[in-house]
Amino acid sequence: MMRSLGTDSLCIASIRGSYRASAMRHLANSILKRGQSAGANHLENNMGTNKDQIKGRTNEVEGKIKEVAGDLVGNEKLEQKGKIQKNLGKAQAKYGDIKEAVKG
Numbered sequence: 542m543m544r545s546l547g548t549d550s551l552c553i554a555s556i557r558g559s560y561r562a563s564a565m566r567h568l569a570n571s572i573l574k575r576g577q578s579a580g581a582n583h584l585e586n587n588m589g590t591n592k593d594q595i596k597g598r599t600n601e602v603e604g605k606i607k608e609v610a611g612d613l614v615g616n617e618k619l620e621q622k623g624k625i626q627k628n629l630g631k632a633q634a635k636y637g638d639i640k641e642a643v644k645g
Contacts, residue, residue, distance in 0.1 A: 597634025
């Protein structure tokens with residue numbers, strides 16, 4: 542936490558920034574844990590996986606993290622990039638699922 546230089550607004554801004562950073566870390570860890578467990582369950586249920594499935598789901602989780610982080614800090618550009626990455630990841634994972642279904 543930053544030291545106050547005699548102004549209350551600086552101290553309040555410091556607290557808000559610290560809270561946002563803490564909230565973002567907590568949310569990112571939560572999303573990653575859910576993504577990892579969902580991915581692990583998917584891998585257990587479907588013995589065969591391919592690179593497209595793995596990369597797609599990874600991009601999907603990373604995109605969701607960016608989307609939420611952008612929303613939390615009010616950065617619309619980061620939020621939009623996150624949405625795009627998330628949707629591209631979904632498409633890539635679906636492509637991998639189809640490849641695996643055709644193969645198997």
